[in-house]
Amino acid sequence: MSETTTPIVTIASIGQYEGQTVTLRGWLYNIRSSGKLLFPTFRDGTGTIQGIVPKAAVPEQVFETLKGLQLESSLTVTGKVRADSRAPSGYELDVENVEVISAVSAEEPFPITLKEHGVDFLMEHRHLWLRTPRQSAILRVRASIMRAASEFFDTDGFIRTDPPILTPNACEGTSELFEMDYFDNDKAYLTQSGQLYIEATALALGKVYSFGPTFRAEKSKTRRHLTEFWMIEPEVAYLELDGLMDLAEGFISHIVTRVLEQHRADLKVIGRDVAKLEAIIARGPNGERVPFPRLAYDDAHVMLEKAYAEGKIENPHKYGDDFGSPDETYISSQFDKPVMVHRYPAAIKAFYMQPDPADPTKALCVDVLAPEGYGEIIGGSQRVDSYDLLKQRIEDHDLPLAAFQWYLDLRKYGSVPHSGFGMGIERAVAWICGLDHVRETIPFARTLNRIYP
RNA sequence: UCCUGAGUAGCUCAAUGGCAGAGCAUUCGGCUGUUAACCGAAGGGUUGUAGGUUCGAGUCCUACCUCAGGAGCCA
Structure with missing residues (x-):
């Protein structure tokens, strides 16, 4: 879609391209907006980077495309790399163009949100x-x-x-x-x-x-x-x-x-x-x-006897038995x-x-x-x-x-x-x-x- | 296998035996520096399943299902 050839780079290595226009291939990780400003965050498997899209600075179609995009839609994004102290990674991307590879439907948005989820739900997904x-x-x-x-x-x-x-x-x-x-x-x-x-x-x-x-x-x-x-x-x-x-x-x-x-x-x-x-x-x-x-079993047993006498573990360790989970936890904590x-x-x-x-x-x-x-x-x-x-x-x-x-x-x-x-x-x-x-x-x-x- | 706990909106969770609720997500609107953004509005429900008690059950009882944590066993 872009008429000029730009280097295709990874987010992890983007610091090397400060001041240059580059293309990322990845997914939309998150997007925030503030009126006529969009803050899409992209990920590509190597890291994440926040882009900035002022409505006045890009073609109408680029702004509207990003604004309507669901999280985890795949896309390529072209923009200029800029160092910014406000960015967690130190760099931001002034977005110039985007090409949507595959848009996620709003009817079935990406199930994993940035909020917390339960274990069962996460393992199911x-x-x-x-x-x-x-x-x-x-x-x-x-x-x-x-x-x-x-x-x-x-x-x-x-x-x-x-x-x-x-x-x-x-x-x-x-x-x-x-x-x-x-x-x-x-x-x-x-x-x-x-x-x-x-x-x-x-x-x-x-x-x-x-x-x-x-x-x-x-x-x-x-x-x-x-x-x-x-x-x-x-x-x-x-x-x-x-x-x-x-x-x-x-x-x-x-x-x-x-x-x-x-x-x-x-x-x-x-x-x-x-x-x-x-x-x-x-x-x-x-x-x-x-x-x-290095601790011999016999010495570990003595350590546990002392710990039990001092009330630091709940159950006494019986000499000759294997160590239980709580026993191992106590030993390693020393x-x-x-x-x-x-x-x-x-x-x-x-x-x-x-x-x-x-x-x-x-x-x-x-x-x-x-x-x-x-x-x-x-x-x-x-x-x-x-x-x-x-x-x-x-x-x-x-x-x-x-x-x-x-x-x-x-x-x-x-x-x-x-x-x-x-x-x-x-x-x-x-x-x-x-x-x-x-x-x-x-x-x-x-x-x-x-x-x- | 045993013990304990939890199942309510897509997700995370509220709701004294008495009208089924919030935040996020989705849709619409607002906002030029947001960091899980924020503000306003809308739509969204067979309360895990099957019985039972009760005038009335998300709530109490029984059984079952699913999941989680722990024990045992191990890396």
């Missing part, structure tokens, strides 16, 4: 909710967290080896699995962890990781649960528990560092208290790295960095975890609890490397031995100490973004009660 600045910012941070996570392993000699998503049996035999028919007579299940498979690839390649979707058919209805979520899992041959904790610490530090480097603006949109994240990677007085606190709780009682942990030689009733495992009550974001362990012990564990847990024969083979042919952990991406995103529910951390959350849209 998730495909449109994604367009709002906060949701877009969260997805950008999610993408960077995933990139930083891969990057950490890729640059440290890890080989990405993704396990199958369709599996013949339960990994741990505890969680509920999504079941399906697999051709004739056989059942297949959606994976709930690729761990057993990457133990195999780790013994082949040394340092490996997997990154993919995971499925849990648990009837969990909380702010921390999805039925389909993404998990990144490293597995390393010849690595023992202490080294595994070092790995987890470096991993989390790297991700937080990258997010702080790249997403200050997004974190501001989300409303995240950045100081809480800076504390994660804060250095000591001489610039030295400050390790994450530190401003993620806390690594290790050596849980073997009886409450998975069959494949190596017993502690110093106390065989304990497992060489670690849970990383995120600060601010976000709970467990990482669970990991050193794996049983003895054939006989592993076989006995499988039998003790009433797991089908035949299905685990290949897994036992790993202990038959050159078994070595090895360790790994898994981090749930959505929980990490929820923590880093300071969200109160994981459903906002993934484009289309799958939960107990929702599989639409």
